[in-house]
Amino acid sequence: MRVSFIKMHGLGNDFVVLDAREEAIPAMTPAIAARIADRRTGIGCDQLIVLEAADNADFRMRIVNADGGEVEACGNATRAVVMLHGAPATIETAAGLLHARPGEYGVTVDMGVPRFGWDDIPLSYAMDTLSMPVGWDGLENPAAVNVGNPHAIFFVPDCDAVPLEDLGPTIEHDPLFPRRVNVNVATIETPTRIRLRVWERGAGLTRACGTGACATAVAAMRRGLVEREVEVVLPGGPLQIAWGEDERIAMTGPATEAYRGTFEWSHFA
Numbered sequence: 596m597r598v599s600f601i602k603m604h605g606l607g608n609d610f611v612v613l614d615a616r617e618e619a620i621p622a623m624t625p626a627i628a629a630r631i632a633d634r635r636t637g638i639g640c641d642q643l644i645v646l647e648a649a650d651n652a653d654f655r656m657r658i659v660n661a662d663g664g665e666v667e668a669c670g671n672a673t674r675a676v677v678m679l680h681g682a683p684a685t686i687e688t689a690a691g692l693l694h695a696r697p698g699e700y701g702v703t704v705d706m707g708v709p710r711f712g713w714d715d716i717p718l719s720y721a722m723d724t725l726s727m728p729v730g731w732d733g734l735e736n737p738a739a740v741n742v743g744n745p746h747a748i749f750f751v752p753d754c755d756a757v758p759l760e761d762l763g764p765t766i767e768h769d770p771l772f773p774r775r776v777n778v779n780v781a782t783i784e785t786p787t788r789i790r791l792r793v794w795e796r797g798a799g800l801t802r803a804c805g806t807g808a809c810a811t812a813v814a815a816m817r818r819g820l821v822e823r824e825v826e827v828v829l830p831g832g833p834l835q836i837a838w839g840e841d842e843r844i845a846m847t848g849p850a851t852e853a854y855r856g857t858f859e860w861s862h863f864a
């Protein structure tokens with residue numbers, strides 16, 4: 596069966612988008628997803644995004660990491676699918692309903708209210724999630740935030756100097772994080788600007804991470820390091836993050852369609 600796809604990215608965090616609303620696609624298993632995402636033998640992407648019809652939303656968005664694991668949230672992909680939709684949208688995700696709208700500066704997504712409880716992250720046992728009494732080879736005292744998905748955030752003098760390709764997988768798979776974790780290393784440049792690199796759960800180093808930018812901005816605000824509206828600069832470019840008085844996070848940034856194509860499903864099944 597030939598399947599159509601759209602290759603998209605948000606600041607270089609790239610996606611293979613399958614629109615199953617009109618054209619049904621065969622069952623997506625973790626193994627099939629990982630084969631499609633493989634950059635050498637597949638199409639290649641950080642995440643696979645499957646759009647489905649939804650009863651109480653404009654559509655449902657399923658997010659599958661490059662390792663085949665289905666996860667709750669993806670900020671950059673949310674902007675991408677809303678750009679495809681071309682109008683304000685309510686999107687059903689495993690983390691709940693998201694609201695988003697295209698605008699002059701890209702797409703703005705209401706990412707909802709972040710959670711900070713140790714069991715909301717989740718962590719394996721109770722601890723202060725604003726400054727956790729843990730460390731890994733020089734990365735110490737992270738914050739933890741759940742923005743639909745779990746994030747650990749380390750504030751460091753120079754995020755570019757951190758060997759994230761080595762420490763990322765170690766922290767991602769630490770038993771402290773029963774659902775694993777996205778690993779963020781951030782440098783506060785000014786009260787309105789944060790530099791960020793992310794090792795993503797199930798995808799590795801990416802050019803950008805929307806949920807990572809949201810989690811990092813909120814953690815920095817909770818620590819009094821930045822204002823309530825900041826620019827988060829990732830390797831792929833900047834995102835604007837605001838944390839409103841209503842406790843909801845607004846993320847604004849670009850999304851890009853790269854190309855469209857088709858592939859033979861049986862090649863990956």
Ligand SMILES: N[C@H](CCC[C@H](N)C(=O)O)C(=O)O
Binds near residue numbers: 795
């Ligand atoms: N790796 C993330 C999912 C994708 C998040 C990232 N691509 C974003 O833009 O938020 C996780 O397992 O929670």
